[in-house]
Amino acid sequence: MSDSKIPNIVDLEEKISDLLKKEGLTDSPYSDLLSFSLNKFKKQNLDEQYYGFHNVSHELIVTYNTLLASRGEEFKSIILKDDFKHLFAAALFHDYEPDKKQDKPHEILASNFVTTDNSLLHLFEKCGIDPNLVAVLILKTTYPWESQKSDIMKIISKHFSESIFANDPNKQKHYLYLGWFLSVTDRIGAYAYGEFLDSLGLAKKNAHSMGWNPEYLVKHAVAYFEQLISDEKEMTDKVLRSLPKEMRDRFVNNVLSFSKLREKEIQVRANVVYDKIPLIPHFEKEKDFDSEFQKRLFEIYDEIPDTLQFNKKTFFESLKDSKTILVTLRYGSESGMIVGFAKGGPLENYSLIRDISDENFGKSNTVFLEPLALEMGYWGHGGGPSMRKMFNEIAKNQGYSYLTSLQLRDVIQNRIDRHENIEFVQKLNPERLDYYRVTL
CATH class of the missing domain: 1.10.1300.10 (3'5'-cyclic nucleotide phosphodiesterase, catalytic domain)
Structure with missing residues (x-):
């Protein structure tokens, strides 16, 4: 930390x-x-x-x-x-x-x-x-x-x-x-x-x-x-x-x-792009994570700006919560080094900022996806979208109707323009990461 x-x-x-x-x-x-x-x-x-x-x-x-x-x-x-x-x-x-x-x-x-x-x-x-x-x-x-x-x-x-x-x-x-x-x-x-x-x-x-x-x-x-x-x-x-x-x-x-x-970023690019070492999303079904696993996740998590670190005080407890959905990004294979993760759970488990009001809060039909965590150097190689896609599929299979999260306004708009099933729930000014909803 x-x-x-x-x-x-x-x-x-x-x-x-x-x-x-x-x-x-x-x-x-x-x-x-x-x-x-x-x-x-x-x-x-x-x-x-x-x-x-x-x-x-x-x-x-x-x-x-x-x-x-x-x-x-x-x-x-x-x-x-x-x-x-x-x-x-x-x-x-x-x-x-x-x-x-x-x-x-x-x-x-x-x-x-x-x-x-x-x-x-x-x-x-x-x-x-x-x-x-x-x-x-x-x-x-x-x-x-x-x-x-x-x-x-x-x-x-x-x-x-x-x-x-x-x-x-x-x-x-x-x-x-x-x-x-x-x-x-x-x-x-x-x-x-x-x-x-x-x-x-x-x-x-x-x-x-x-x-x-x-x-x-x-x-x-x-x-x-x-x-x-x-x-x-x-x-x-x-x-x-x-x-x-x-x-x-x-x-x-x-x-x-x-x-x-x-320098590290250039080396990672060489490995992923030229040597074609894949970045593989992996659903972590088991909740009995050892200390090294948890420490590795927290190292990546701690690179996120403080204002995007949801439930930081209960980070380790949330990993073991049966309702938490955790998708890791692995380097080279499903058992390879963890270089990122997507994590979330029931919307009701999160305290959103005072400016956000969600009509679905309390209905147990919405999963909240925390901001994606990727180790620096691994952005831009498709790991983020692949984790998000797997997370969405798992959430849908678990019975959720909606997914909400925070993202840059331009990114949300670009996804809307590509006719993805996504909408703004709340735009937050001064421009922040806006609150959006995906229908699963």
């Missing part, structure tokens, strides 16, 4: 408050600004239980990273007190949208919010913060930058023209530099806190926000870090030198771990 070192919301709030105090920003408007941000995210249910990447925890981590690095050796003589205030505000709201519908951030909507919300503008005025400069900093976090640079710079120019630095090109250049700094601290994010399993969970959430297919998650993650370390070497090096050594070391170790995982 992973031992996460990523700080919780309360700890982050305290750490940020301490940095504000060190800067002499102890007046109530600054704490009010922090509280205002937290309340906005919580009202949208973007708390730590939100499946997506861009939740309140991410926003606070970026804020803390930004303020911490701004007082490191590389930046303390460059980033002045007024800059510090503006970076604080921009980091707090860089992903906030009043009507958030998808996890992928929309920087233009976030920049519009900080320049139009009356309550926030009132707080900015008390803090001596120019909302147009905050908007500039937020817009500069747009990723990927180069492909959108031309359009975004037109909006940035408009904000500069309405800011206190409308006639000061040197200050405008300085704030573009600060925006680049914020963009890098944003993308380093929590990858500098936890161990590799934590980072893997973050990468899966980030893949969701970026619309990456799980098959290409590791490949894209490696490219993501390579772009940061190589293409933006100057700023990334300065930021990492300005963060505490333990954070820098964790970030580097996590990047290296993704590279090693990519």
Whole structure:
């Protein structure tokens, strides 16, 4: 089981408050600004239980990273007190949208919010913060930058023209530099806190926000870090030198771990595709599993993001439950190494999030399929669909009329478009894994 070192919301709030105090920003408007941000995210249910990447925890981590690095050796003589205030505000709201519908951030909507919300503008005025400069900093976090640079710079120019630095090109250049700094601290994010399993969970959430297919998650993650370390070497090096050594070391170790995982993924592909070693789904009828079997399943299960780990506290007990349906994915043969599994049981055995209401709950006619668990490196070779197909057949044979589960909206829609017997039960916004039903 992973031992996460990523700080919780309360700890982050305290750490940020301490940095504000060190800067002499102890007046109530600054704490009010922090509280205002937290309340906005919580009202949208973007708390730590939100499946997506861009939740309140991410926003606070970026804020803390930004303020911490701004007082490191590389930046303390460059980033002045007024800059510090503006970076604080921009980091707090860089992903906030009043009507958030998808996890992928929309920087233009976030920049519009900080320049139009009356309550926030009132707080900015008390803090001596120019909302147009905050908007500039937020817009500069747009990723990927180069492909959108031309359009975004037109909006940035408009904000500069309405800011206190409308006639000061040197200050405008300085704030573009600060925006680049914020963009890098944003993308380093929590990858500098936890161990590799934590980072893997973050990468899966980030893949969701970026619309990456799980098959290409590791490949894209490696490219993501390579772009940061190589293409933006100057700023990334300065930021990492300005963060505490333990954070820098964790970030580097996590990047290296993704590279090693990519090597493993290439080797698995060679084995499965070129050597034609099959991945075989297997129905586990017996419930008397030995400790090694259970440990292996939990290792794979623990790679799933925490918010998708249903009944984690009773995971081992559920394996032995006579009503649990368990299909494993075996490497090479039905007795080969386990590389994934599909697990589920009666809908009534699960506590779904408060936003989900299922008319069949209590009728004992629906099986719930937990999110599929595949060891990293084995996605994209047909193992997931083959496990799901076998699971559906077993559920039908056991008398269930329906199967429900959670999946990406686009994936569900693609299956509907292929005329599969599947429907949306509930779409969850901001875009999460939506709740769907299959008629068996």
